Amino acid sequence: MKYLGIDPQKIKIGVFDFTSCEGCELQLANKEETLLDFLSHLEIINFREVSSYKGQDYDIAFIEGSITRQDEIDRVKDIRSKAKVLVALGSCACFGGVNFQKNQFEIDDVVREVYGADKVETIKTMKVADVVQVDLSIPGCPVNKDEVEKIVVDLVTGVDVRTPNYPVCVECKQNGNTCVVDMGKICLGPITQAGCGAVCPNHKVGCLGCRGPVECAKIDSLMDILKERGHTESQIMERVNFYNTFSEVINS
Amino acid sequence: MKIDMNIDVHHVTRVEGHGNIKVKVQDGELREAMWQVVETPRFFEAMLRGKSHDLAPTLTSRICGICSIGHTLASLRTVERAMKIEIPRTAQLLRMLGKHGETLQSHFLHLFFLVVPDFFNVDSVIPITQSHPEVAGVALRLKGLANDMSDLLTGRTTHPVSLVVGGLSVAPNKKQLAALKQTILDRLPDVETAVAVFQGLTLPDFVRETEFVSLKGENEYPWIGGDLISTDGVVKPEDEYRAMTNEYKEDFTTTKFTKLSRKSFAAGALARLNNNFKLLHPQAREVSKSLGLEPVNHNPYMNNVAQLVECLHVALESVEIIDELLDDKYEDICAEYEVRAGEGVGAVEVPRGILYHNYQIDDEGFVRKANCIIPTTQNNGNIHHDMPELVKHEVAKGSSDKEITRLCEMLVRAYDPCISCSVH
Numbered sequence: 001m002k003y004l005g006i007d008p009q010k011i012k013i014g015v016f017d018f019t020s021c022e023g024c025e026l027q028l029a030n031k032e033e034t035l036l037d038f039l040s041h042l043e044i045i046n047f048r049e050v051s052s053y054k055g056q057d058y059d060i061a062f063i064e065g066s067i068t069r070q071d072e073i074d075r076v077k078d079i080r081s082k083a084k085v086l087v088a089l090g091s092c093a094c095f096g097g098v099n100f101q102k103n104q105f106e107i108d109d110v111v112r113e114v115y116g117a118d119k120v121e122t123i124k125t126m127k128v129a130d131v132v133q134v135d136l137s138i139p140g141c142p143v144n145k146d147e148v149e150k151i152v153v154d155l156v157t158g159v160d161v162r163t164p165n166y167p168v169c170v171e172c173k174q175n176g177n178t179c180v181v182d183m184g185k186i187c188l189g190p191i192t193q194a195g196c197g198a199v200c201p202n203h204k205v206g207c208l209g210c211r212g213p214v215e216c217a218k219i220d221s222l223m224d225i226l227k228e229r230g231h232t233e234s235q236i237m238e239r240v241n242f243y244n245t246f247s248e249v250i251n252s
Numbered sequence: 253m254k255i256d257m258n259i260d261v262h263h264v265t266r267v268e269g270h271g272n273i274k275v276k277v278q279d280g281e282l283r284e285a286m287w288q289v290v291e292t293p294r295f296f297e298a299m300l301r302g303k304s305h306d307l308a309p310t311l312t313s314r315i316c317g318i319c320s321i322g323h324t325l326a327s328l329r330t331v332e333r334a335m336k337i338e339i340p341r342t343a344q345l346l347r348m349l350g351k352h353g354e355t356l357q358s359h360f361l362h363l364f365f366l367v368v369p370d371f372f373n374v375d376s377v378i379p380i381t382q383s384h385p386e387v388a389g390v391a392l393r394l395k396g397l398a399n400d401m402s403d404l405l406t407g408r409t410t411h412p413v414s415l416v417v418g419g420l421s422v423a424p425n426k427k428q429l430a431a432l433k434q435t436i437l438d439r440l441p442d443v444e445t446a447v448a449v450f451q452g453l454t455l456p457d458f459v460r461e462t463e464f465v466s467l468k469g470e471n472e473y474p475w476i477g478g479d480l481i482s483t484d485g486v487v488k489p490e491d492e493y494r495a496m497t498n499e500y501k502e503d504f505t506t507t508k509f510t511k512l513s514r515k516s517f518a519a520g521a522l523a524r525l526n527n528n529f530k531l532l533h534p535q536a537r538e539v540s541k542s543l544g545l546e547p548v549n550h551n552p553y554m555n556n557v558a559q560l561v562e563c564l565h566v567a568l569e570s571v572e573i574i575d576e577l578l579d580d581k582y583e584d585i586c587a588e589y590e591v592r593a594g595e596g597v598g599a600v601e602v603p604r605g606i607l608y609h610n611y612q613i614d615d616e617g618f619v620r621k622a623n624c625i626i627p628t629t630q631n632n633g634n635i636h637h638d639m640p641e642l643v644k645h646e647v648a649k650g651s652s653d654k655e656i657t658r659l660c661e662m663l664v665r666a667y668d669p670c671i672s673c674s675v676h
Contacts, residue, residue, distance in 0.1 A: 019292040022268050022672055023317020023410040029365065030409055032396035036381060044378065050365060051376030052265040069292045098314045101299040110298035115508075118501040120293055142317065142410045203407040203414040204421040208310070238304060242311075 011156055014046035014058035015089075016079055018072050019099055019125070020065030023142040024090035025049055028062075031145045038149055041156045060085045060155065063134075066092040066099045067126040080132040085155070088127070088134045089148075091141040091210045091243045098141070099125045100244035127244075136161060141210035141243060144196050164194040167214040168207050172198035180206050186231050186239055191217035191246070212245040219249060255280040257653040263290075264664050266366040266376070268318060269671020273660045275643055282647065285640040287664065289507040289632055291675040300622035305331045305591070305613050306417050312609065312624065313411050316673040318361070320411045321354035321402060322602030323609075326624075329477060330609040331417055334596030335617075340584040342577070343419030346405060349573050350415065351475060351600075352566045353401030357409065358603035359521070359559040360398055362668045363446070364391035367556050370662050371453045387449055390442045394563075397439050401570070404428060419586035426578055433574040436567055443564050447539055450560055455553040456659055460641045462550050462634060463514050464523035465496060467601050473531040473565060474524070475601045481527050483548050484513040490599045493608040497625050507674045509633035510625070516633035519605025520667065521558035522549065536565035552638055553666045559603075591617035604628055604668050628674035631667045638663055 015025050029035065029050060045055035061083035067073055080086055091097040102110055103124050111120050128134055138148055147163075154161045164170075168189035172179075180187045180201050187206035189198065193214045200207045219240065226236050240246050259275035270291045276283040296315055300308060309327035313320040325347060332339060339347075365377045368387070372380055381388040399409045404424050407413030414421045424432075467474035468481035480488045480496045488496050497510040511517065525532070525540065529547040532540065540546065540561040545554055593615040600607050605627030612621040642663055646656045 017270075017672075019294060020672065021314050021317035021320070023314075023320065026317050026361075026410060029361070030399060032392040032399065035392060039378065039381075044376070047376075048263055048265045049268060050266065051378070052369070053375040054265070068294070072292065098299070098311060099294050101311075102295050105298055105301075110295040113298040113301070114293065114295050115501060118503075120506060122293060122295070141314065142408075199408060200413050205407075205413050205416065235304070238307065242307070 010041060010043050012043045012045045012057060012059045013062065014060070014079070014083065015049070015062045016046070016064070017049065018063065018065030018076065018093070019068040020090070020092045020097075022049060022064065024064045024140070025062070027142050027145045027148060031149070034149065038152070041152060056082055058083055060087060062087045062089045063093050063128050064089045066096050067128065067131050068099060068122055070121070070123065073131050076128060076131055085135045086132065087136045087138060088129065089138050090143050091139050091212070091245065093128045094137045094139045095212060096125050096127045096244040098243060101241070139193070139211040139245070140196060147195050165215050166194050168192045168194050168196065168198050168201070168211075170194055171196070172201045175202055177201050180204060181226070181229065184229070186226055186236055188222070188239060190222050191219055206239070208239050208242045209245050210243045213249045217246070217249050219246060255647060257656065259653060259657050259660065261657060261661060264661055266369065267665055267669050267671065268673070269669065269675070271664065271669070271671050273639070273657075273664065275639070275656065275660065277643065277647055280647060282640055282644050285643045286504065287632065287636040287639055289505045289671055289675060291506055291671045293506055293675045296676045297622045297624060300611070300619045303619045305335070305617045305619060308611065308619055309415065309417070315624065315626070315676045316670055317410055318358050318670055319354060319602040319604065319607075319673070321350055321406055321415070322600055322607055324412050324415045325351060325476060326598040326600040326602070326607045326609040328415060328417060329598030329600060330596040330611050331613065332596070333598060334594035334611060334613045335589060335592050336594065337418055337587055337589040339419045339587050342580055342582055343585045343587075345573050345577050345580070346420055346423055346585065347415065348475065349570055350402060350405030350412065352570045352573070353398055353405055355566050355603050356398035356563055357395060357402055359563050360391065360395045363556060363559060364395070366668070367665055368449075370658070370665070386445075390445045390449075393442050394439060394446065397435055400435070401432060404432060416586065418589050421586065423585045426582065429574050429577055433571055436571055440567065443567060446560060447543070447564070450543060450557060455551065455556070456662065457551070458553065458642050458645055458659070458663075459550045460552070460638055462552070463512055463517040464526045464548065465512060465517050465519050465630065466523040466527045466606055467599060469528040469531040471531075473528050473569070477599060480599065480606070482512055482517065483526055486512060491597045493597055493599060493610070493625065497608070497630060499625065499629070505632070507632045507671070508629050509636070510630045511633065516637045517630065518552070518634045518667075519627045519630045520555055521562050521603070522552070522555040523605060524601055525558045525561060532561065533565045533568045535568060536561050539564055552663060555666050555668065559668070591615070602627060604670050605630060624676060626670070626674045626676060628667070628669045628671060631669060632674055635664055635667055635669070
């Protein structure tokens, strides 16, 4: 049985990093108790951070990072042309991520602020899908290794890849947490797609929405509730815009 | 001797981030040897402007996927010094334990996943899981311990959650801490095996006299805050970090370079150890000597050994920290604070060397101006200046271009560069 054009056997993967911290690809080498089993499903063809072997015949390309320079546009197009399936790995690839915060300023201004009079090449931050077709998105800052494992196994075995269509609040309640909004904090859990296990509210920290909007996210309603509790619109929006995950919901 | 070489390694592998090695030798004469960083800059200092002070650590942790706990702690120290916030002793100990988790995680990742394959002549750690399963087992167990420590203390292995301005948002209970202590003790034999593995390796014999910069320990091996020191005798207070780094830019590379008494200097495990050898745990000091590492050591490849010595030191110190926490009242983990204007500097020793954050914060708690100087930014210049000396040394010995390429790549890896970090 083929799924997305790939035989359900050892799959050939490439992992490629663009503008990012490389924390998401590092998750691929984490979770030691299942790491060898996980790797047994994969043939690593190209993964610069981990291996010196640089093959080009990969079936699945995992792309970490956002696109912020002209040469990255050319490079991601080349990878797209070689890969059967292209996966955006992490919030920078899926949404622009924290790198998107640069776009609130002019390019000349950010270059001057950091490099003074020296010339440095950069363009406005783009998500991967702004440049090439993306077949699958695994959001998160960083991605959750459990979810990556599950998706890779789904790809290998030809099972439909499913991601939760309910908000972080569901996982948070399952964990028996006290609501952090009731503790006086701003939390974007109600509008954010679950799948992280509510890791931030588990630690009494408000969700910043790194996984992007849940279906039918009602930002206005959340905004009303948070404003009633004394938070200002600018405080809320600073968080909503943190990973650029909600821009399409806001602009729709 | 007529020797021509043209070495061009585009995107060195098994390092974090993107950099190239270029070497040109004509008629046995070195024409060029260059460490060129081509990473895309992200402009964190520009993005920090206007950011709420309590989101600055969350944002800056994303500078690095490996040392995100270190960036968070440097950012927190900067905000807390700017606003004159005193954090409770319990929180200091818990933060240090989380930091030690990251040091172990980062050093073991580097040593086993990125460095050891060079000595086994393979492309990656994956063949080693077949050829030397006992070594791979040690690597996975030690990295697992380190990840569990980071998870327990900071909420996640990458991009910590529970480290917040004033202290921590949540803390593990004493039962969890006692269990962690036992796991660390159970893993000490694995650390011994790791030491034995490195005792069996022959490191390249290259030496170039170098200035080493780190925090200056007073009573303990230094990790968070305090004076700055160099092996050339420079000592400065934390707030004068700019005079210790003197950043400048060269056209051929997207990273900045730094210098102090010479044209470049080194930061990192070897720099910490060279400056603070007497403050290592006695057992770690003995292991260091057994591995041929005593201060001041000028072989850059010995940074790998220094990392291993630090792993033992950190594991032993973690046991002591847990003992203190188990005797602690364990009540106050986060200080209340008032937002106020101020400027702060935070110097923290992260796995790859000394990291500085510096913010100006206004009276509403927004960051107005920010500067971050990254360990690999400090090391990039030193790698660049090591390379011609290494190539000349090897050409004189009659080494092949394949061997010189391997040694140049290993030199870059020895510094454990975090290149995307260096071009934040």
